[in-house]
Amino acid sequence: MAVRDVTAPGEHLIELDRISRTFVTPGGRITAVDNVSLALASGEAMCLVGESGCGKTTTGRLLAGLLAPTGGRLLFEGKDVWAKRGDDLAAFRRAVQLVHQDPYASLNPVRTVYDTLSAPLFHHRRARGRADAVAQINELLRRVGLTPPADFLPKYPHQLSGGQRQRVSIARALTVDPRVIVADEAVSMVDVSIRITLLDLLLALRAEFGVTIVLITHDLAVARYFARRGRIGVMYLGRVVELAPTEALVADPAHPYAAALIGAIPEADPTLTRTKERIPLRSAEVPSLLEIPRGCSFHPRCPLSEAGLCDVKVPDLLPVPGEREVACHIAVRARTATAVSA
Amino acid sequence: MTALLSVRDLAVEFRSGRGPVQAVRGVSFDVADGEAVAIIGESGSGKTTLAISLIKLIPRGARVTRGEVLFRNDRGTRDVLDMEDDELRRFRWHEAAMVFQSALNSFNPVINIWAQFLDTARAHGMRDPKAVRGKADELLELVHLEPERVLRAYPHELSGGMKQRVLIALSLLLGPRLLILDEPTTALDILTQRAIIDLLRELRSRLGFAMVFISHDLSLAAELADRVFTMYAGRIVEEAKVGDLFYQPRHPYSVGLLRAVPRVSGELGALASIPGSPPDLVDLPTGCAYHPRCPFAVERCRREDPSLVSADSPQHRVACIRWQAVAESVGSRRPAEAL
Numbered sequence: 269m270a271v272r273d274v275t276a277p278g279e280h281l282i283e284l285d286r287i288s289r290t291f292v293t294p295g296g297r298i299t300a301v302d303n304v305s306l307a308l309a310s311g312e313a314m315c316l317v318g319e320s321g322c323g324k325t326t327t328g329r330l331l332a333g334l335l336a337p338t339g340g341r342l343l344f345e346g347k348d349v350w351a352k353r354g355d356d357l358a359a360f361r362r363a364v365q366l367v368h369q370d371p372y373a374s375l376n377p378v379r380t381v382y383d384t385l386s387a388p389l390f391h392h393r394r395a396r397g398r399a400d401a402v403a404q405i406n407e408l409l410r411r412v413g414l415t416p417p418a419d420f421l422p423k424y425p426h427q428l429s430g431g432q433r434q435r436v437s438i439a440r441a442l443t444v445d446p447r448v449i450v451a452d453e454a455v456s457m458v459d460v461s462i463r464i465t466l467l468d469l470l471l472a473l474r475a476e477f478g479v480t481i482v483l484i485t486h487d488l489a490v491a492r493y494f495a496r497r498g499r500i501g502v503m504y505l506g507r508v509v510e511l512a513p514t515e516a517l518v519a520d521p522a523h524p525y526a527a528a529l530i531g532a533i534p535e536a537d538p539t540l541t542r543t544k545e546r547i548p549l550r551s552a553e554v555p556s557l558l559e560i561p562r563g564c565s566f567h568p569r570c571p572l573s574e575a576g577l578c579d580v581k582v583p584d585l586l587p588v589p590g591e592r593e594v595a596c597h598i599a600v601r602a603r604t605a606t607a608v609s610a
Numbered sequence: 611m612t613a614l615l616s617v618r619d620l621a622v623e624f625r626s627g628r629g630p631v632q633a634v635r636g637v638s639f640d641v642a643d644g645e646a647v648a649i650i651g652e653s654g655s656g657k658t659t660l661a662i663s664l665i666k667l668i669p670r671g672a673r674v675t676r677g678e679v680l681f682r683n684d685r686g687t688r689d690v691l692d693m694e695d696d697e698l699r700r701f702r703w704h705e706a707a708m709v710f711q712s713a714l715n716s717f718n719p720v721i722n723i724w725a726q727f728l729d730t731a732r733a734h735g736m737r738d739p740k741a742v743r744g745k746a747d748e749l750l751e752l753v754h755l756e757p758e759r760v761l762r763a764y765p766h767e768l769s770g771g772m773k774q775r776v777l778i779a780l781s782l783l784l785g786p787r788l789l790i791l792d793e794p795t796t797a798l799d800i801l802t803q804r805a806i807i808d809l810l811r812e813l814r815s816r817l818g819f820a821m822v823f824i825s826h827d828l829s830l831a832a833e834l835a836d837r838v839f840t841m842y843a844g845r846i847v848e849e850a851k852v853g854d855l856f857y858q859p860r861h862p863y864s865v866g867l868l869r870a871v872p873r874v875s876g877e878l879g880a881l882a883s884i885p886g887s888p889p890d891l892v893d894l895p896t897g898c899a900y901h902p903r904c905p906f907a908v909e910r911c912r913r914e915d916p917s918l919v920s921a922d923s924p925q926h927r928v929a930c931i932r933w934q935a936v937a938e939s940v941g942s943r944r945p946a947e948a949l
Contacts, residue, residue: 512855534829
């Protein structure tokens, strides 16, 4: 598979520039995404991981332009998406597609596969008449591995397996020739035995058409497989706390939260999983988004927290050696010091 | 050693418009006192139906077509499936308790946790609130919660991880010797999952109950099980000590599952999905139900439905006529090594 490596700066296709999103809830104002910057090159495969409430889904929706930011900018090919109007905005909406985590909910139960896939083709005037639509849909179904296509055209979602439904969702995203696909927990609801095939399908689209793919998942093992030649961003309480090349992150996490997550993950290997190094946290409770701790939001749980520093000053996401960025006073100090002395 | 639980040739069917759904098709196994057994398999493998049958919680539309669920206590051995309501009520919670997958949402939302403890205790003959309170305090402390705070709380005031802890504490209220858990960590975040896994391990070593847990997640079995059973299409297709199942799998489906799961630490290894999808339980394939997806299948697999036979050792049993070919191809893995 021809796979391009991580991006050089300056050729970003899509970029979040210090983006934030707050919501007003009955309990008060919450900041689901806080000052996140993330830049993706054309053809990059990247994963955003984190636990529930970390803001990964909101970040995905901000990337796809489905949610307006309350601060910062979304840039596509260097231009501010939310300043776009008319045709430019429509072009962006075609270029970036979201594949939803739950194909049961995102496919209309009373529409056949043909209906689901032909609607965007007609809407965007990509098909001239039914015969042309059928020809294009057959090609799409072949691309996502639903063969022979004729068997699938008349089927309703309930007649498909979970994996097949997710393939239809991916085919629907492909109807408009997207440049970016944001896949939110795209494999979480399908059986473990077929997840790898779906991830491989997404990676093949990237290799074949240069589509940029952002996979959002709570499952670090899935992230490691998918972004094995790319990067993983770890989120905690609305912020990216570490952004690093995948193998570097899983072998040597810099942020204490990333280290705690990796140490805590149960593995499908009895010896490995029963002997893994664990990072004990000071508290098991995740703070509420309504009361995000001041300073570093992780400090009340962090084993490395230093009084007078971590509980006071918000750490920025800063570069450290090894093409990685980390938002932790302690890790940045340790890693830049090592680099200097070496 | 005499088994605490012996399941013998259990079969359970569901009615459907298209004909009987054969969810469990002749399952036999033993669980020893204090032992932890994991039943792994995907959706539709029959593992949940099997689990609820162990406490005769047969859902509407389902029936046991044959088999026995023998449970041993000081007074002798009884078939759970023969128990009448009174005896069943005693058996559940006192002898065997279950923590359900959907239980995170199955608390009564309008009563606080103390009332949930009290209700459960009363329904099972513990009438003295002081005694219930003492036991509740003890159990909540065991699951690392503050009794004062938690007993006053309503379910919606607790996080998912706290609810799961409360449920585990509640399930232990009447001192069962067997705990059945259906996907105990599935809907939880990673750090919460880790805490629940460590908690179950700790509780088991302190209280000595046996565990049967059902999961699609192989890593949970790797963490907690002494033995692992792989289920496919309503049958146990492999049964082995945890190390043997993970490092010397002998059923092609176990091998396929292990190859399909990426890991975070160690080598990533070569991964692949299992081709095809699980069979239709109304219209099963002929012969071995796994043969249409199996890379080892030969002509005989289409005709013969294999029974469990001993593979590498008497304790390692596999329902596959091709297990030797699987052994040659897979060999023995060492820990943290790719297949």
